[in-house]
Amino acid sequence: xxxxxxxxxxxxxxxxxxDQRGADVLTVLADWIRLSRDDTRQxxxxxxxxxxxxxxxxxxxxxxxxxxxYSVGWTLDRMPVVDRNxxxxxxxELIWAxxxxxxxVLDEMVQLAKEFxxxxxxxxVNGLLGRLKxxxxxxRRDEA
Numbered sequence: 001x002x003x004x005x006x007x008x009x010x011x012x013x014x015x016x017x018x019d020q021r022g023a024d025v026l027t028v029l030a031d032w033i034r035l036s037r038d039d040t041r042q043x044x045x046x047x048x049x050x051x052x053x054x055x056x057x058x059x060x061x062x063x064x065x066x067x068x069x070y071s072v073g074w075t076l077d078r079m080p081v082v083d084r085n086x087x088x089x090x091x092x093e094l095i096w097a098x099x100x101x102x103x104x105v106l107d108e109m110v111q112l113a114k115e116f117x118x119x120x121x122x123x124x125v126n127g128l129l130g131r132l133k134x135x136x137x138x139x140r141r142d143e144a
Contacts, residue, residue, distance in 0.1 A: 003046065003048070004048055004108075005108065005111075006046070007046045007048035007049040007052065008048075008049075008052065008089065008093075008108050008112065009112065010032075010043075010045065010046070010049045011048075011049045011052035011053050011056070011089055012085055012086060012089050012112055012116075014028050014029050014032060014049070014053050015053065015056060015085040015088055015089055016081065016082065016085045019081055019084065019085055020081065024057075025053055025056065025057050025060075026053070026054065026057050028053075029045070029049075029050065029053045029054070032045050033045045033050075051097075052089060052092065052093065052097075055092050055093075055096055055097065056088055056089060056092040059092055059095075059096060060088070063088050063091045063092055063095075064076055064088070066091055066095075066132060066139065067079075067084070067087050067088065067091060067128065070128055070131050070132060070135075071087075071124075071128055074124075080117060080118065080121065082113070082116045082117040082121065083113065083117055083118075083121050083124060083125060086109050086112045086113050086116070086117070086121075086125055087109070087125060087128060087129065089109065089112075090105055090106070090108075090109035090125065090129045091129065091132055093105045093108075093109075094106070094129060094132055094133055094136065095132065095136055095139055095140060096140075102133050102136075105129070106126060106129050106130065106133065109125050109126075109129055110122045110125055110126050112125075113125040
C-alpha cells in the first residue's frame, strides 16, 4: 500500500500546485508527467496519481459544492489551501473510487493533513469527510 500512499501524496501536491498557481489541475498533471520524463531526478507519476487527479478534475465542481455545503464555519476560499486540497482529493476518492475502503480514504487524508497542515486540520478533515461518508449514497444519487 505504500505505492498508493505515495500516489495520493503526489495527487495532493498536484491539486495544491494547481490551486496556488490558479492553473487547471490537468495542466499541472501534464507538466509533472513531462518533467518526470525529461528529468531522471524526478519520480515518475504513477497510474493511480493520474487516476486521482483526473477523477477530481471530472467532479471538481460538485466536490467544491459539497465541501462548501458541509464545512461548518468555513467558506471554501477562507479554508487553508492544504485543507481544501486534502478535502478535494478525499471527497473524490471517498465518493467515486469504489475500490478503496472508506476507512482507508479517511485515514490517508487525515495523515496528509497531519503532515502538511495545522494541528486542528486532521480533526477538521476527518469530521468533514466523515460527514460525506455518511451521506455518500445520497450524494451520488444527487449527481445523476
